[in-house]
Amino acid sequence: MxxxxxxxxxxxxxxxxxxxxxxxxxxxxxxxxxxxxxxxxxxxxxxxxxxxxxxxxxxxxxxxxxxxxxxxxxxxxxxxxxxxxxxxxxxxxxxxxxxxxxxxxxxxxxxxxxxxxSACPRSLLKRAVDRLEEEGMGAMAGAEYEFYQFRVPSSSSDNSSEQNSSATASFLKNNPVNSLPSLTEGMFGYSLTRPVHNQEYFYGIFDACDKFRCGIEGWHTESGPGVFEAALLFDEIKEMADRAALFKLTVKSIGSKFGITPCFMAKPREGLPGNSGHMHISLVDKQGKNLFYRGEEDKDAKYSDLRYLSDLGRHFLAGLLDGLPDVMPIVAPTVNSYKRLVENFWAPVTVSWGLEHRAASIRLITPPSGSPKATRMEVRVPGADTNAHMVLAAILALGWRGVQKKMEIPVPPLGKGEDVGGASDKGVRLAKSLKEANARFTAKDSVAREVFGDEFVDHYGGTREHEVRLWDEAVTDWEVKRYIEMV
Incomplete structure (x- = not known):
């Protein structure tokens, strides 16, 4: 079977x-x-x-x-x-x-x-999908993950002979993070030679993912020391979320066997690009027909970027844009997440969108550059540190809210070459910290409460409050280095 x-x-x-x-x-x-x-x-x-x-x-x-x-x-x-x-x-x-x-x-x-x-991530997504299925619709999704990889260092203070992620954690108790050796050095995205350096590991992940039913569609080096990127095979949204979780499990398990620690943190290294976890989504009918594609060009569209996006797709996009600031603890769940979401690092920082715009929060992919059946939205705010079930549930719930309320798109698209977060960007600035994001998420009138219910928001908001408190009480290496002598 x-x-x-x-x-x-x-x-x-x-x-x-x-x-x-x-x-x-x-x-x-x-x-x-x-x-x-x-x-x-x-x-x-x-x-x-x-x-x-x-x-x-x-x-x-x-x-x-x-x-x-x-x-x-x-x-x-x-x-x-x-x-x-x-x-x-x-x-x-x-x-x-x-x-x-x-x-x-x-x-x-x-x-x-x-x-x-209420807090079960698989159930949260299923509840969101159920609302669509009641209307005879479904959702398709894709996931892309970037991640750094570090060689497990040998340490005289580590009594274990195993070279795995536990040894890396032990090493970091007494050594600075920057002393971790990268799998490869330098910046070389889409390299054909770098994977040969670690060929058995590189193909081992690709093959294991296929056998474990979390198959990879595209697999390459990304710009950054020891960084890989995987685009997982497009599938039904619940299956896609499962595959995303199992992909991380596969990478970490195979990595341990090779003495390599994969790192899905949003921003592992200062001054280098972060790790994204972009999510693609489209709605379909029972026959699998793409419901975001308009069918023919709308030459009278309010914005030319919307010429091939259906009315349902426009309402879905509006719902995403309207609710995005209220679900930031889901799409940026850790203190570290917000180190990635800064200006000038190919990461979105505002409520923004645009046709084939890779600097916006939501990249619209439609004809003429995309095929009709592949018309979709790419949500580019999430990092690789996210919970795929929760992120996809949030995207679906916000978009469906926009459809139900027939919402209108609140901001114009970003122009090509336009600075995200610049003076011409009309979108509001997304939260700059987990503490700020969680306050909005848990507010009495938050969109999160409307789409997910109080029980989930109170629980998940409490877990993020815990993360913030741990961070507030932490004393970092940066603080000690800066102040130990001078104050």
Whole structure:
């Protein structure tokens, strides 16, 4: 039976007849896959109705530190109780670098109401897709990720003989970040020779992604020391989000085997470009027809950039532009995210859009430069540090709000060569920090509350408040170097 096909619980014994164990994993709010290996007999017993999974994965941060302010889903008062994890049998695949052990993604359910858990990223996206499907529509998406790669350094203070990401973390306890050796040095985007330097690793990722059903469409070096970029194969939006999460897992797993630490931080190195995580999206009907394409040129369009964009597409774009400032903690989720979103670094900083404009927040791709069936929007604000399920859910929810309200595009397009954030840019400046972004996200009248509901916003906003507090209390190397002698 092919992975990705419809599978029932009754078919599992035959599908897994030669296996001893099964791996399962769900996605937390930071986009980290959390899971475990279980005996095949255990998996078969829970495949239909699910199993208890400790809710603490929604009660602690990416380093397993419980949140300063305990949140509703998981806390001391409820005993960090179990939530229900339901395997998604359609997500079946085998992990090629782990002896082809079978693997399934899970979604999380509230054990009392049996409704999807408000903070579960896979469920958040599904709820957004369900609203479209009620109207006979669907969504397609694509994802692009840039990421730095560092060789795991040897360190006399590290007692482990393993050269993997754990060794890198150990090294950084006593050494500055800039002492990490890059996979390759210098700037050489789209190089045909650099991948030969690490050929087994480069092709190992490409091949593993194909086998793990998170296939790569385009794979090349990007400008920056040790930077690669992957464009994942375009697919239905929920499947695309799963593939994005699994792509990161693949890269990190293969990297560890080669003594390489991939880095998806938005801005790992000062003075160099950041890591983007651009998302492409289009709406389709039940037959797969692109609903953003107008069909014929509208010579009377308010802006010439909109000549081939349908009325539905225009409302969708308007909704994105209107709501973007209110969901910034989703598309820029870490303190570091905002180091990438600065002027003059090929990163958007305002509510802006334009036809084939790569400096705008939203790049419109339509005829005549694009094909009708590929008409879409590229949202260029997210970095590689984002949670793909949440980002795509936000894009879909904001755009659909624009369609429902028949919203009008609030700002003119950026002209070619026009400076983003310059005097002629009419779009409002996006948040410059996570603290600023989270205040808008959690405000009583935020668009985020309108499209996602209070329960999700209160939980996710609380997790970002935790990140901000940790940053506020941190003492950085920069501060000590600058002030240790002079003040």
């Amino acid at each position: 092919a992975p990705g096909s419809e599978i029932t619980a009754d078919q599992l014994p035959a599908l897994l007849k030669d296996d001893l164990g099964v791996k399962v994993a769900g996605v937390d709010v930071d986009g980290v896959l959390r899971g475990k290996l279980m005996a095949k007999s255990k998996f078969l017993s829970i495949a239909k109705d699910g199993f208890g999974f400790c809710s603490v994965i929604f009660g602690w941060d990416m380093h397993d530190q419980t949140y300063f302010r305990e949140l509703k889903i998981s806390n001391k008062e409820n005993g960090y109780r179990d939530i229900l994890a339901i395997p998604d049998l359609r997500s079946f695949r085998r992990i090629p670098w782990e002896n082809n052990v079978p693997f399934f993604l899970v979604s999380f359910v509230d054990p009392d109401s049996l409704n999807s858990l």
